[in-house]
Amino acid sequence: MGYIERQSRDQMLLLPASVDDYVAADNAVRFIAAFVDDLDLGELGFDRFRPKATGRPGYDPADLLKLYLYGYLNRVRSSRCLAAEAGRNLEVIWLLGGLRPDFRTIADFRRVNRPAFKPLFRAFVLLCRKLDLFGRELVAVDGTRLKAVNSRKRNFTQQKLAGWIKLADERIEEYLGRLDRADRAEIEAQGAARRAATLEAKLARVRTRRELHQAMLTELVASGESQLSLTDPDARGMAMHPKVGVGYNAQVAVDARYKLIVEQNVTNSGSDLGFLAQTAGAAREVLGVERIDAVADKGYYKGEDIAACEDIGVVPYVARPQRGSAVASGYFNRTEFRYDPEADCYVCPSGDRLDPYTRTRKDEHIAIRYTNMRACQTCSLKPQCTSGSRRTIDRWENEAVLERMAERLVARPDILDKRRETVEHPFGSIKQWMNQGAFLMRGLANVNA
Numbered sequence: 001m002g003y004i005e006r007q008s009r010d011q012m013l014l015l016p017a018s019v020d021d022y023v024a025a026d027n028a029v030r031f032i033a034a035f036v037d038d039l040d041l042g043e044l045g046f047d048r049f050r051p052k053a054t055g056r057p058g059y060d061p062a063d064l065l066k067l068y069l070y071g072y073l074n075r076v077r078s079s080r081c082l083a084a085e086a087g088r089n090l091e092v093i094w095l096l097g098g099l100r101p102d103f104r105t106i107a108d109f110r111r112v113n114r115p116a117f118k119p120l121f122r123a124f125v126l127l128c129r130k131l132d133l134f135g136r137e138l139v140a141v142d143g144t145r146l147k148a149v150n151s152r153k154r155n156f157t158q159q160k161l162a163g164w165i166k167l168a169d170e171r172i173e174e175y176l177g178r179l180d181r182a183d184r185a186e187i188e189a190q191g192a193a194r195r196a197a198t199l200e201a202k203l204a205r206v207r208t209r210r211e212l213h214q215a216m217l218t219e220l221v222a223s224g225e226s227q228l229s230l231t232d233p234d235a236r237g238m239a240m241h242p243k244v245g246v247g248y249n250a251q252v253a254v255d256a257r258y259k260l261i262v263e264q265n266v267t268n269s270g271s272d273l274g275f276l277a278q279t280a281g282a283a284r285e286v287l288g289v290e291r292i293d294a295v296a297d298k299g300y301y302k303g304e305d306i307a308a309c310e311d312i313g314v315v316p317y318v319a320r321p322q323r324g325s326a327v328a329s330g331y332f333n334r335t336e337f338r339y340d341p342e343a344d345c346y347v348c349p350s351g352d353r354l355d356p357y358t359r360t361r362k363d364e365h366i367a368i369r370y371t372n373m374r375a376c377q378t379c380s381l382k383p384q385c386t387s388g389s390r391r392t393i394d395r396w397e398n399e400a401v402l403e404r405m406a407e408r409l410v411a412r413p414d415i416l417d418k419r420r421e422t423v424e425h426p427f428g429s430i431k432q433w434m435n436q437g438a439f440l441m442r443g444l445a446n447v448n449a
């Protein structure tokens, strides 16, 4: 038995196939074409959305946008690869009607239209909303660290530079000492002279490196920044599991119904603290609801940010992290001290009452400090409570906001699992889609686009 016979490449057909015949009715490229054709690119801020009256005609931004969206959906990320697809991929040939822009045109389109990508993403979210693809009741907020085009070797902190300068000084000292000793010994042997020449060369290299590091340290101190990155100046060293890398922190809010991203933003902050209200608030706005629940992990636990959520119609759910020196030392944690709002006091594990005695500024807020010196001095539980003369508990002025949130969490214990299921899925997909790789662009604005 033979194989299924293929058609000869020279075969003339009576009814030749059109490019459209190669693209199935449910192919995603048909959606890309319909979506982009329906957009008002001028309103979104795309450049050259109207052709120039004179000069050589350029590419329609709608065509280049279709190409980018195709690449995004098919893991074709670089402009050179997109240019290649335009010449060999039937779906792209269908999508662009046979246009073959070169890689520079494609890259320039992205560079020039950088600010328009965010409104474009919003337009897509609004379309999903129209199609009823969002539950619009709960969003999960999270951040993930993605690598930048900057190696760890080309990222410096003040501490790192100062350490290297100190090391260079020690080396210089050592080399000078060895040269002195060689001089004193008046060594005339040829081998010894060669060794001295090698030492001189090493000394010159260390001095050059020291000067470079000193100049970088001076620049870093003058800039007021915490880090200096040489390849991508906006990238920052941050914790990336399993180690520290240089990259960006991508923040997203994901709707719980179908795990679709509603809001996204890239920052170069190493921490998620302070991004809850900003991210969930923008998601609430684009989803067009008055109030929305937002759940996030402990990395978002910041009083001011949680209070800001309530002000903008976001109902936050963030579990309280166990931070502080008492927890690190294994003493009673804060949750074991119960606040009595009527008496304005805390009841400690021994059943004693801690009263307010001072107000202090803590970071950005005022904290009221509670204690009971007399009870602590005679308390049998003191070894489990504090190593000092008394235990103190700080209460943020606006702590009622956090207490309300704690009550909500008790009423909905499943919401933290829901967070994990909702937000970690898109991150997993994105990273796999990027082959666990890095952003291709440099600079915060480019990376955001």
Ligand code: SF4
Pocket (backbone or CB within 6 Å): 348, 349, 350, 351, 352, 372, 375, 376, 377, 379, 380, 381, 382, 385, 386, 390, 391
């Ligand atoms: S040491 Fe002080 S705060 Fe701690 S349990 Fe005893 S009385 Fe209460």
